[in-house]
Amino acid sequence: MDTATTRRLPNNVNGKFYTTEECDGCAYCASIAPENFDFEKETNTYYVARQPRSSEEEEYMREAAEDCPVDAICITGEQALHGAA
Numbered sequence: 001m002d003t004a005t006t007r008r009l010p011n012n013v014n015g016k017f018y019t020t021e022e023c024d025g026c027a028y029c030a031s032i033a034p035e036n037f038d039f040e041k042e043t044n045t046y047y048v049a050r051q052p053r054s055s056e057e058e059e060y061m062r063e064a065a066e067d068c069p070v071d072a073i074c075i076t077g078e079q080a081l082h083g084a085a
């Protein structure tokens with residue numbers, strides 16, 4: 001039913017933020033939120049290595065989600081975010 005969830009990359013830690021197979025490895029998210037995103041060389045993708053621990057980190061992750069060029073960062077329950085911008 002939720003196609004975004006089925007494309008969720010397996011390395012993402014549990015939690016509301018996650019990346020999907022659409023990620024092309026551009027590294028933008030890690031430049032905005034380096035504490036939260038990490039790179040997997042094998043697949044050339046970024047995944048959520050740590051969910052936000054502060055409102056500041058959450059803000060950065062939301063910014064990354066809004067600006068990801070291929071809409072590969074999702075927030076559980078907030079998929080509509082991608083259509084809003």
Ligand code: SF4
Pocket residue numbers: 019022023024025026027028029030045046064067068069070071072073
């Ligand atoms: S900004 Fe999007 S496409 Fe770029 S590395 Fe992060 S998740 Fe992947």
